[in-house]
Amino acid sequence: MVVQQMWGRKDVKGLIxxxxxxSDHAVSADIVGVLIDKSDIITLDLCTCLLxxxxxxxxxxxxxxxxxxxxxxxxxVKTFGPLIHSTLSAGPSVGIxxxxxxxxxxxxxxFIELEKISRSLLSLTRKGGSIAKSALxxxxxxxxxxxxxxxxxxxxxxx
Numbered sequence: 001m002v003v004q005q006m007w008g009r010k011d012v013k014g015l016i017x018x019x020x021x022x023s024d025h026a027v028s029a030d031i032v033g034v035l036i037d038k039s040d041i042i043t044l045d046l047c048t049c050l051l052x053x054x055x056x057x058x059x060x061x062x063x064x065x066x067x068x069x070x071x072x073x074x075x076x077v078k079t080f081g082p083l084i085h086s087t088l089s090a091g092p093s094v095g096i097x098x099x100x101x102x103x104x105x106x107x108x109x110x111f112i113e114l115e116k117i118s119r120s121l122l123s124l125t126r127k128g129g130s131i132a133k134s135a136l137x138x139x140x141x142x143x144x145x146x147x148x149x150x151x152x153x154x155x156x157x158x159x
């Protein structure tokens with residue numbers, strides 16, 4: 001009921017927040033499945049909310065849930081990976097730049113979740129079949145960021 005109300009109001013951020021609180025893999029997978037087709041509405045801000053839901057969804061025992069999760073993760077990494085990388089590797093901004101500070105905070109949050117996701121992919125590659133293939137594809141997409149993520153985690157952690 002809450003999900004339906006949020007969707008009706010087009011409150012995607014509220015919807016994602018409700019999904020995180022529900023911890024229901026089936027509902028999360030259904031909503032994420034819809035978001036795959038509407039991935040153009042996902043902003044960096046929404047990505048920070050969505051990644052924890054996807055991290056949790058990777059714990060599902062259902063291949064359908066895992067497949068949907070990895071499909072959107074691959075899209076998010078391809079879309080936001082370069083922004084996260086460039087934002088975290090940029091030096092500190094001069095003066096007060098609220099938008100740059102917010103972007104840095106959001107990129108840090110995404111970075112932390114992507115690191116968690118990256119660590120969970122190994123077990124999924126052992127499942128075999130399409131899940132293993134998707135996990136390997138996602139792992140390749142993250143590999144370019146992995147070295148960066150590991151070397152810069154200390155420099156850009158949230159206090």
